[in-house]
Amino acid sequence: MPIYEYKCKSCRHITTHLVQGYVAPVDLSCEQCGSGDLKRIISKTNYHVSSSDRVSSYDPKARRSDDFYKDSRNIGLHAEHMLEKAGVKPTEEFTSKLEKLRTDPGSVIKDSDG
Numbered sequence: 001m002p003i004y005e006y007k008c009k010s011c012r013h014i015t016t017h018l019v020q021g022y023v024a025p026v027d028l029s030c031e032q033c034g035s036g037d038l039k040r041i042i043s044k045t046n047y048h049v050s051s052s053d054r055v056s057s058y059d060p061k062a063r064r065s066d067d068f069y070k071d072s073r074n075i076g077l078h079a080e081h082m083l084e085k086a087g088v089k090p091t092e093e094f095t096s097k098l099e100k101l102r103t104d105p106g107s108v109i110k111d112s113d114g
């Protein structure tokens with residue numbers, strides 16, 4: 001799913017929206033000041049950023065919006081980042097489990113039960 005970023009013309013806060021399909025989201029408003037006067041900007045963290053770039057550019061100290069947590073691609077990003085920082089290559093098992101968590105969380109829960 002593509003991610004679109006909108007910059008609020010009032011307070012310059014950037015709101016990120018995950019867009020389902022090709023339908024442009026309606027009634028968007030700034031999550032900070034509530035203004036509806038938003039301008040779409042080219043996302044820095046767009047859909048085409050590779051996952052290794054996401055890991056490298058991940059900042060553990062940065063403040064996160066709710067959207068960060070709603071984006072399933074960010075699941076395990078912290079762990080990946082810490083491994084990379086420590087120079088540890090993630091194991092095959094770790095990577096495949098993470099991939100499952102990101103794409104089909106239900107299956108991981110089922111796997112753990114079995």
Ligand SMILES: [Zn+2]
Pocket residue numbers: 008009010011012013030031032033034035
């Ligand atoms: Zn605003």
